[in-house]
Amino acid sequence: MELPNPSLRRLRRLRLGLGAVVLLASVICFVGTSWDIQWHSLIGRDRILIPPHLLMLGSVAMGGLAAMADVLVETFWARRNRLVAEHTVPFAGLFRASLGAYVAGFAALDAAVAFPLDAYWHALYGIDVTIWAPFHVMILGGMAMTALGGAYLLASAARLAAGQGAMAAARLGWLGAVAALAATFNIFMFLVLNGVGDEGMLDLGVLTVDVYPLMAALLSAAILVVAVQVVPWSWTATSVALVSLVLVGVMALFVPPATDALVQAEHLQFRQFDPGVSLVALRWPLTPLLAAVAVDLVRRGRRPVGVLLALCCLLASLPVILARPLEGAAFLFVALGAAGALASLLLALIGALWGAWLGGRAGLALLNAEVAA
Amino acid sequence: MPLYAQRLLFAVGLVALAAVLIEIGFTVAATTHGSQPARVVQVDAGPYPLRVSLYTDPARAGFAVPFAIAPVGQPGGLTFAVTSRPGPGVSATKVNDGVAADASVPGGVQGAAEVPVQGTWFLDIAVDGPLGRATTDVRFEATAPPAIPEWLGWIIGFVPFYGLIGFLALQRPRRRTAMSPA
Numbered sequence: 001m002e003l004p005n006p007s008l009r010r011l012r013r014l015r016l017g018l019g020a021v022v023l024l025a026s027v028i029c030f031v032g033t034s035w036d037i038q039w040h041s042l043i044g045r046d047r048i049l050i051p052p053h054l055l056m057l058g059s060v061a062m063g064g065l066a067a068m069a070d071v072l073v074e075t076f077w078a079r080r081n082r083l084v085a086e087h088t089v090p091f092a093g094l095f096r097a098s099l100g101a102y103v104a105g106f107a108a109l110d111a112a113v114a115f116p117l118d119a120y121w122h123a124l125y126g127i128d129v130t131i132w133a134p135f136h137v138m139i140l141g142g143m144a145m146t147a148l149g150g151a152y153l154l155a156s157a158a159r160l161a162a163g164q165g166a167m168a169a170a171r172l173g174w175l176g177a178v179a180a181l182a183a184t185f186n187i188f189m190f191l192v193l194n195g196v197g198d199e200g201m202l203d204l205g206v207l208t209v210d211v212y213p214l215m216a217a218l219l220s221a222a223i224l225v226v227a228v229q230v231v232p233w234s235w236t237a238t239s240v241a242l243v244s245l246v247l248v249g250v251m252a253l254f255v256p257p258a259t260d261a262l263v264q265a266e267h268l269q270f271r272q273f274d275p276g277v278s279l280v281a282l283r284w285p286l287t288p289l290l291a292a293v294a295v296d297l298v299r300r301g302r303r304p305v306g307v308l309l310a311l312c313c314l315l316a317s318l319p320v321i322l323a324r325p326l327e328g329a330a331f332l333f334v335a336l337g338a339a340g341a342l343a344s345l346l347l348a349l350i351g352a353l354w355g356a357w358l359g360g361r362a363g364l365a366l367l368n369a370e371v372a373a
Numbered sequence: 374m375p376l377y378a379q380r381l382l383f384a385v386g387l388v389a390l391a392a393v394l395i396e397i398g399f400t401v402a403a404t405t406h407g408s409q410p411a412r413v414v415q416v417d418a419g420p421y422p423l424r425v426s427l428y429t430d431p432a433r434a435g436f437a438v439p440f441a442i443a444p445v446g447q448p449g450g451l452t453f454a455v456t457s458r459p460g461p462g463v464s465a466t467k468v469n470d471g472v473a474a475d476a477s478v479p480g481g482v483q484g485a486a487e488v489p490v491q492g493t494w495f496l497d498i499a500v501d502g503p504l505g506r507a508t509t510d511v512r513f514e515a516t517a518p519p520a521i522p523e524w525l526g527w528i529i530g531f532v533p534f535y536g537l538i539g540f541l542a543l544q545r546p547r548r549r550t551a552m553s554p555a
């Protein structure tokens with residue numbers, strides 16, 4: 001344990017504070033995107049700067065500016081303070097900052113660039129473009145990685161605090177990292193959700209496969225493995241899955257009344273029946289929670305766990321959604337037939353193994369940065 | 374990551390940031406009225422003759438179209454509600470466009486029509502005045518830049534994933550304890 005040092009204390013507070021801003025931005029982004037999906041589905045993309053888009057753009061700006069602030073402050077600080085410099089990561093021979101700030105900054109910039117490109121795509125192809133469109137993928141990928149950068153920032157602050165014996169600050173940092181990883185999971189999940197049902201079916205000629213199990217297992221394994229690698233808690237994976245569901249609950253409480261209020265305020269009309277509930281929440285998958293519990297239980301056995309964790313994450317590939325729990329299973333096991341279902345589950349296994357590898361490397365990135373620092 | 378790769382990434386970031394700022398500038402500029410309208414149309418909304426000025430023609434899809442409406446031979450007392458309506462075959466919904474008083478034209482209003490998709494659009498104008506309520510519309514075209522091939526769109530769209538996977542692939546364990554999850 002290092003001796004408490006005022007500079008390092010201020011450094012961890014800076015990272016904790018700016019990491020919290022990135023986390024808040026990521027949560028706003030998740031809620032804004034859910035609202036956007038509700039708006040697109042029920043009202044239509046009537047103009048570019050609709051309130052959900054403003055919420056999303058605001059969150060991108062917020063996350064990006066927080067990341068940029070961290071890079072600039074730490075860079076100037078590190079030039080004058082050798083101890084601070086030793087706890088930062090150099091970049092391009094010009095900057096010194098936390099790894100998370102670089103990740104969040106570049107990711108937010110990516111999402112900002114993708115917005116006008118998405119407007120161009122809509123200008124060409126109309127308002128009803130599927131979520132699986134190039135620049136939707138670019139926006140959501142960027143925003144999810146901004147949240148990942150926030151998780152790195154908060155975990156870095158927690159490691160600094162733990163090293164100085166400031167356990168309350170460390171717990172706060174780990175909790176923030178768990179929440180940021182949950183936000184990362186949730187934002188990436190927008191891309192996976194589209195796979196439930198017809199859009200996820202891929203006709204290969206001799207058989208049809210469902211890509212949802214592949215994507216769900218890949219995402220779950222990546223996030224749960226990075227979580228257990230970065231956060232030193234017994235029930236880290238379960239915590240991430242539970243916080244993810246809490247965020248879904250917050251979103252489900254906000255989106256329907258916000259949509260109704262704006263429809264009235266702007267004298268708009270619903271173009272289809274308003275169910276009065278969040279459409280995203282209805283389609284939210286529940287099995288990642290099972291996978292998370294399995295991951296934590298396996299870790300308690302203290303065995304070498306890379307492949308075992310991936311196998312646990314296969315549970316997440318079962319498409320059990322909140323609204324109609326059996327709908328996804330019906331697609332997977334009935335509509336596809338035995339060959340299609342088996343091929344889909346094999347793809348899920350590949351996804352889980354690849355996801356576990358990605359998660360392991362993502363955890364390693366932070367550990368490497370901290371070691372190098 | 375090698376220093377040259379970091380510097381290349383930094384340069385790409387600067388270009389991307391400049392592109393975002395230019396785009397914001399274009400978007401703001403698109404809502405401002407130029408000194409001369411690109412097209413002026415005389416229409417009658419029932420008993421009310423109107424002069425409708427469009428400040429971009431054809432409109433650029435994805436950007437707002439500034440417009441102004443001036444009553445002809447009517448000093449005032451009219452209120453306007455304006456809607457952008459997509460023409461047949463245009464995948465879009467109606468948009469309510471806000472209007473504000475035009476300080477340079479007595480009784481006139483100005484606003485910016487939202488046109489998110491290319492194709493034929495109509496500016497639906499509803500007028501309320503002493504002679505009752507009446508409506509009219511002005512047809513205009515919205516164009517978009519040429520379409521890039523879909524495969525190129527996907528290549529660009531996956532940029533964050535190339536970045537993430539490349540970054541993670543570069544990671545190598547530096548100590549044994551980092552190999553296994555905590």
